[in-house]
Amino acid sequence: MLCSDAVAVRSRSWAWSQRERAMCKARSSSDSDALASPRPAAAPSSRRSSSSSAKRRPAAAAGVSTSSPSTSSYSGAAPSGTGTGTGTASAQRRGTTSSSSTSSASSSRASLAAARASLPDPPVLYPFQELAAATNSFLAKRAGGSGSSSSAAYWRCSIRGRDAALFQLHPRPGAAAVDAAALARIGRYHHTSLARLLGACPAGAHLYLAYELPPGAATLAACLRSPRNPSFTALRTWVSRVQVAADVAQGLEYVHHHAGAVHGRVSPSAVIVSDPGLRARLTHFGAAEFAAPADAGESPYATPGSSEPSREADVYAFGVLLLELLSGEEPARYRFDRGTKEFQRVSVLETAAAASAGGSVRNWVDRRLGDSFPVAAAERLVAVALRCAAAEDRPDMTWVAGKVSKVYLESRAWEQKVQVPDEFSVSVAPR
Template sequence: MLCSGSGAVAIGSRSWTRSQRAMCKPRPGSDAAPAAAPSSRRSSSNSSSAKRRLAAAGDSSATAFTSSYSGPGPSGAGTGSGQRRGATSSSSNSSASSGRASLAAARASLPDPPVLYPFQELAAATNSFLAKRAGGGAYWRCSLRGRDTALVQLPRRPGAAAVDAAVLARVGRYHHTSLARLLGACPAGAHLYLAYELPPGAATLAACLRSPRNPSFTALRTWVSRVQVAADVTQGLEYVHYHAGAVHGRVSPSAVVVSDPGLRARLTHFGAAEFAAPADARGAGDSPYAATGSGEPSREADVYAFGVLLLELLSGEEPARYRFDRGTKEFQLVSVLETAAAGGSVRSWVDRRLGDSFPVAAAERLVEVALRCASAENRPDMTWVAGKVSKVYLESRAWEQKVQVPTEFSVSVAPR
């Protein structure tokens, strides 16, 4: 059977003629059928021969198919197409399992919808509302259904729509890194109670700026930390105005919580404008964060309130305070807007607890942004304000990298 001649085809280390290969095929019904099963070496040789013939014919797609699916199938003698069908089915099952796992993970990551808390549950969490309030009296810090919660009491808006699950779902569907998550609400008589998820180690901005027990202490000891808070608040307000299509209505240091690590700020009271009375409901001029004749909550009123808050953040002073005048021997009401607009050296106006460790040019630009926000005319929108504050934040970070004290020293010791 082993002979050579013209028209020989090389397979492995053997040379076979086409006629001899035809003679080697077993006849049907003969006892040579068991020996016809190719060995692994011959199968590999046949595969290599098939690849060369297909490549010589110029069929690149067939070559790729043979290269990918040659060899025995799952039963030991299957074809390449059978293996491809098995691989495709396995890949489809794997993709389906991966898709189900991704969908389950995404569903688990979504926050629970806001709920209507019963009044009895809020009373039990706050010792019948007799517990001491945190954040300078801004909220009760309690635990509701296993979550660290800030419970805020606000006056209800006269004639406001009833607080139901549909209204809460509309308000609570927005989730942003600069907004505190609304857990639920409870209307009780003339007051409204809003429950927000409190980040770990959180305190209000008012408590971070001023400590009644120690006036010289502040949690925001660096310039960059204060610009970081300002940038977070601007991003939250921009999200409320142009992505949530709503207004905040109660921008103040008591509505901003600052948490570790990183001293990042979040806006609470989001959604209060839907149910609660305006911040200046007690009378015109009672709230320093409300412009004269502001009336109903609006985007312009939010921008004005942020301008006052930014000046308070830079100076460390209350927005309105009484100061003793030695000339008249009387106490006069002074606002942070008046002292900032009076001009003078910004270095002497910025919070002295920062020392001289801040870029003067950046501080001047932030004061200009705040005064424009609090102006009576040509008040900007929050997109413009967020852009300006973010630019100052980036410049402040670069300034911090330049002036920081090096932590690595190299010392070389050598004989004189």
């Protein structure tokens, strides 16, 4: 029966298509022998059925249709050529799987390398001679403040190929020495609202801290007020100022509730604003551990009656900084009183509280913004700042950051709605 089946296959092979004849031509002589001689019963085959099945289905056992020769088609198992193609396809699938695995592994390594590159380098202790060489023996002109004793002043220099801002601070009395362990404890935190600490140099009666300085960056104090041109400000739009306030609030919230520390030196001189985007970053993070507060007892950012760093003191300082952002004025200034013919010290807290109580926040906001700001948002921010600077029951930075971020989102929606121009503003009513 197997021999007759083989003859039937050969007699119908002339009706196959040209492609099938080419495929059959590639069959080896071993396949013909397999058709002519019976296989052992124990040997399994996926291309041929057993001899008992061939007896029950004489024509179909060899995989040949019983239709006419002109329309006959191969409906059984694939010839050896097709089997070879199947094996090639399997090899291709295995190759594709291997290629995909290799690509996935390469992508994982690239992602890991990118994640490692985004982490800050551990800060180092710089020798005093290296900082002196970078600043021309500390005789180079400072930026960000007026006078060599100003806490806002810093040196713009290059340290080991990086643009840096070098600040000079006074150490805390009885503070622990600055060593590699202290710097590693400070530099292990990484957040977009915190400036990257490059290193420190304790030298005698001063402490030097170096931070990475992005191109076109300056302190917030320099962005708000220019001694040469009082009418100029880099933060000329409402959204840019709320953006800075939100960045500082989120940075302090991170310091308090994620790093488990306090800042202790919140002021415009400790905030670096970089371009593009005018994003703000906090410097001096961790300096409260071994640096004295700026002008302790006299700083307008210090809590009245206390100069010790704490979370409540940071919240108070942020409230003053927020009012300074909104008004554009210094937190404390002297104004000549024509009645008494004397100069009186005026605090931004006092003017903001009077404006909020009298409903004149619109007139109190920095005039360099024109009228290009939402008055309701400004009133809410003034209320948040006054609550931060309250004598008691101050909120935590989580609440403050949430309120400021909400106003920022509302301000962005307002800006897109009214499409505020950058070059000029239009006043709809006298201020």
